[in-house]
Amino acid sequence: MRFDPEEFRRRGKEDFEGAWHAGTSVLSKPPSARKYPRYTYTRAEPHPVFDTIQRLRQAYLSMGFNEAMNPVIVEEQEVYRQFGPEAMAVLDRVFYLGGLPRPNVGIARKQIEEIEEIARISISSEKEEALRTTLHAYKKGDFDGDDLAHEMAAVLAIDDAVVVHILDAVFPEFRELAPESSRSTLRSHMTSGWFMSLEECWNRRAHPIRLFSIDRCFRREQEEGATRLMSYHSASCIVADENVTIDEGMAVAEGLLSAFGFTDFEFRPDEKRSKYYMPGTQTEVYARHPVHDWVEVATFGIYSPSALGEYGVGIPVMNLGLGVERLAMIIHNADDVRKLSYAQFYPQPLTDRDLIRSITVREEPATETGRVLAEAIAAVATEHAAEPSPCSFPAWSGEIAGTAVDVTVIEPEENSKLLGPACGNEIFIHEGAILGVPDTEKFANIRANGTPTGIRFIDTVALLAAARIEEAARCGEGTTVQVKMAKLPSDVNIRIADHAMRFVTDSRKKIDLRGPIFMTVESRVRGE
Structure with missing residues (x-):
């Protein structure tokens, strides 16, 4: 499905969003829909x-x-x-309503010496008198308190930040002020x-x-x-x-x-x-x-x-x-x-649809060619998933960033299959839990009563492989991308937003995106 901005504007928000979440593969979603779902497609709500x-x-x-x-x-x-x-x-x-009174700050020789030490300057008698005049003007209210540091800095010819330090260290009267109530x-x-x-x-x-x-x-x-x-x-x-x-x-x-x-x-x-x-x-x-x-x-x-x-x-x-x-x-x-x-x-509970919006792909191709490559990898890997190993299946040949590459899905080890059994797992939201489950009788209840995200492990791993191959091709190189046993969402190229992670854990629900993936994708620069 190609993203058409005019189509989006023409159709209603819910119809459009429903199309993405009605079991559609993550590979068919436009990058903007996957990367910025909360800002692009969700209408904000006013405060009640x-x-x-x-x-x-x-x-x-x-x-x-x-x-x-x-x-x-x-x-x-x-x-x-x-x-x-x-x-x-x-x-x-x-x-x-109350406010802080303005202190009557006196300047003795001790205060002058402390100011000279902090500011590393010598204060002449003219500057000393100007400083007294400034503090007296502040007491009378000739200027506001937030201008005091600036006025003193101008008199002493030093930086405002140094004056702030002087006020704190030399004039404890400011720290000791207590608010007084008015009428x-x-x-x-x-x-x-x-x-x-x-x-x-x-x-x-x-x-x-x-x-x-x-x-x-x-x-x-x-x-x-x-x-x-x-x-x-x-x-x-x-x-x-x-x-x-x-x-x-x-x-x-x-x-x-x-x-x-x-x-x-x-x-x-x-x-x-x-x-x-x-x-x-x-x-x-x-x-x-x-x-x-x-x-x-x-x-x-x-x-x-x-x-x-x-x-x-x-x-x-x-x-x-x-x-x-x-x-x-x-x-x-x-x-x-x-x-x-x-x-x-008082954080509000997240609905299953809210949790769906919090799930995104961590790495994905930056170009349309890279997206085509990811779709080809997923298609070939799905078709030959159960083939005995060692085995190798060409997935795509073409040019990326000026580099001609051949991409293959392989399993070099013996007595295995091309893919691990968890590659076909799909992510469902079920009663606040985020679960990657296969299409088997054991998980029939979750698949029947949960909310599908349309995201399969094989698709997200294919996006990861395509992104890495695309990056290597820009450098004129080939690469090998291998995902073995998935223990964390990041292992299958999934990111769950922090607020959703917090909600699921606070609710004592599960995030289970584990499983044996064992998928290897290799790219070679043509002619090497």
């Missing part, structure tokens, strides 16, 4: 959380909401404005940003105001669990208008969930009763989860007039907040939000 975010964005936009971006950093005083006396309890759950916090819920945004726009936009924002929030949980993360995404919206009621929240919730195909959800009064919602309006939205049964995915309510009054907002406002990760858990039938969000830390 960000895929859910994109679908939510489209749902909000289709419902007439404009997209907004709310502040991530919220000053402590904003939380007091929104929550009043309850603010202290809320602030217990937020992350405060700025990371928002723990999108409401903090909505109040600030409403303050600026409620009387500058036509009503109703319909805005949504999907972004990260941060909550200082005691610990993360199957349904809770310290950093999560909130898909939040507001509707501001004179005639807003609680029905608006129900309508928005139903619209969003319906966009994901949900019909099984319910509304429950929220007993937490946040101070920024009017009494009796705070409502939780639940959707059914296959593992956790009913899971809370959203909350909505009407903002309290007193909280809105802190920001000078004079119209009713409905707010709805939806947990993206929890919704994604339901969509993807996940039982742990940590595994859903940070899948790289």
Whole structure:
């Protein structure tokens, strides 16, 4: 089968890929299909959380909401404005932002001598004063900390890397710095940003105001669990208008969930009763989860007039907040939000088809002539596999890289056969194991129920022989390629990707590509 790029583009991915894996010999696969299968033919998958975010964005936009971006950093005083006396309890759950203070670094004669020793320079009184001025300017914040090494290097006329060493060795004040907290916090819920945004726009936009924002929030949980993360995404919206009621929240919730195909959800009064919602309006939205049964995915309510009054907002406002990760858990039938969000830390099991894609040939010819040679070697060897030895069978004659060569499959030893019995073994994936098995009754179950790769030992050894013969021909030489007893995948010219090897061994499955090959291929330069 010859690779036709236009044919590949015309046909669907699965049909094309299925053709390669429907028992086709590895020799018939184009080099690109064997060498780069993961990048050439496999469509990449989006992250489930960000895929859910994109679908939510489209749902909000289709419902007439404009997209907004709310502040991530919220000053402590904003939380007091929104929550009043309850603010202290809320602030217990937020992350405060801190930073390193800038040290007041003094330079005595001892420090100057240490700098001279490290930098191997002599510091004049003018340079010493310039260095003091630079450090004082850093303390005042005249330039950023990541520019300090450059500024000092310019003053001392030395390399930046030497200055880094000086800062570490001469000024322990930098190493001993401890972060100090500010009064700025990371928002723990999108409401903090909505109040600030409403303050600026409620009387500058036509009503109703319909805005949504999907972004990260941060909550200082005691610990993360199957349904809770310290950093999560909130898909939040507001509707501001004179005639807003609680029905608006129900309508928005139903619209969003319906966009994901949900019909099984319910509304429950929220007993937490946040101070920024009017009494009796705070409502939780639940959707059914296959593992956790009913899971809370959203909350909505009407903002309290007193909280809105802190920001000078004079119209009713409905707010709805939806947990993206929890919704994604339901969509993807996940039982742990940590595994859903940070899948790289929880490796997923590989399917048999994934394992097939991880198996490639280690060495293969670089030219089309070399591929024809490999096919000829495999064909002749298969035809005469059971011939008694000593024996020799011509496989191919032609020119490679300007060198005329004759290629023969041989077995010089007596009382044997041309090929060992394992040459005809084919690689199957069976329940996570990678096995090279013959077509015999003993392995009938594996061949019937396993997934064939279309890779036979005789084909991969033929590719190895052709690659070595091709390489020797470029040097104007002949060569002999011999494979005896295979104990490792590399012995039969097979490479299994590291991630697949790790998965198979972690799963306590087998990789068994052993067997007696005893195949010898010889090339001679014509005329020698």
